[in-house]
Amino acid sequence: MSSKEITIYAPEGLVAGGNVLGESFQHFNLETGARLPLPDEQAKSDKSWHIAFKRSIICINSGPAGVGGVLGGCALPPVDVSRDDFLKLVSADFEKMFDSVSKVPDNMVFAEEGIEPAIFGWRVQKGDKWEAPVAKGWKLRLADGESFAKMRVRKVEDDEMTITIQYAYQPAKDAPLGPDVTVTIKPGDCFNFSKGEAVSKSGDNWDIKHDGDKIFLNSSVSGPGKAGAIGSNKYGAQWKTVENPSDSIAYFMDEYGTVFRNPKWYRYNIDGKHNIHPNGAVYIIRTGAGDFKIQVFDYFEHRGSDLGNIRIRYARL
Numbered sequence: 001m002s003s004k005e006i007t008i009y010a011p012e013g014l015v016a017g018g019n020v021l022g023e024s025f026q027h028f029n030l031e032t033g034a035r036l037p038l039p040d041e042q043a044k045s046d047k048s049w050h051i052a053f054k055r056s057i058i059c060i061n062s063g064p065a066g067v068g069g070v071l072g073g074c075a076l077p078p079v080d081v082s083r084d085d086f087l088k089l090v091s092a093d094f095e096k097m098f099d100s101v102s103k104v105p106d107n108m109v110f111a112e113e114g115i116e117p118a119i120f121g122w123r124v125q126k127g128d129k130w131e132a133p134v135a136k137g138w139k140l141r142l143a144d145g146e147s148f149a150k151m152r153v154r155k156v157e158d159d160e161m162t163i164t165i166q167y168a169y170q171p172a173k174d175a176p177l178g179p180d181v182t183v184t185i186k187p188g189d190c191f192n193f194s195k196g197e198a199v200s201k202s203g204d205n206w207d208i209k210h211d212g213d214k215i216f217l218n219s220s221v222s223g224p225g226k227a228g229a230i231g232s233n234k235y236g237a238q239w240k241t242v243e244n245p246s247d248s249i250a251y252f253m254d255e256y257g258t259v260f261r262n263p264k265w266y267r268y269n270i271d272g273k274h275n276i277h278p279n280g281a282v283y284i285i286r287t288g289a290g291d292f293k294i295q296v297f298d299y300f301e302h303r304g305s306d307l308g309n310i311r312i313r314y315a316r317l
Helices: 083-087 091-100
Strands: 004-008 026-029 034-036 051-054 057-060 071-076 124-126 129-131 138-141 148-156 163-170 181-185 190-192 197-199 208-210 215-217 228-231 266-268 276-278 282-287 290-302 306-316
Touching: 091 282, 091 290, 276 290
Parallel strands: none
Antiparallel strands: 004 306, 026 034, 026 051, 051 057, 071 282, 124 129, 138 148, 138 228, 148 163, 163 181, 190 197, 190 208, 208 215, 266 276, 282 290, 290 306
């Protein structure tokens, strides 16, 4: 089967930092190449789509994203070269990588879709134990979309899942921060920062949810709220320097995309201009219609300012 291409245009408007509240996925069937006009909630119970796109996020129809049973994995890893050498690559180099994959590798590991939390790196492994990186902090927009908090993990308890967090609540944008509070959160707990207590996980009045291995936000694919987070030292959100959690222009939210983020299909800011650059990685997704290899080969602006448009090439194996 010869390769085909799909161009996915994002909705109009500049969206930064994964702040895509209300924006929907665009769902595709790879056998037909057709885009399917499915609302996100309906797509969760629809087997007709294989892959979906939302700006830099790519998900497949399985796990929490859908009932399609689609599996995926990386068949050819990204180009691993220096920044200068990466900038010398041209389109033909990536097409050559795509063409080099002619079958499913013998050691191929397939996985279903999962949720990638916006809060990550809250524990690090030191020897045979997990520890909290106490210098790292997060700015949080809370589930109501109007209040904020700063947070860090102070301690990972002996069971390696229970955590002690420190936080300060901010009732409105640019409002003074409340006092620092320390609280212990067990696996299975949902926490509400305005109340300062664990709340029912069956309701919608929670801000973060801890399952032992991951911390989820009440928004996007994890809940009905508007919570978001930005953090880690990379984004200047060290605990000691956060004075106004509401001062970020965008907050990341939990998203699908486990397969296409492990490894990621792009390199970020390679040119010093905060752009996304496809890195040549070739993935295989296994569907009821067969196996397809897929590569993102372009990420571009549309009409001069609208970000999040991508082009993929794919072929049946």
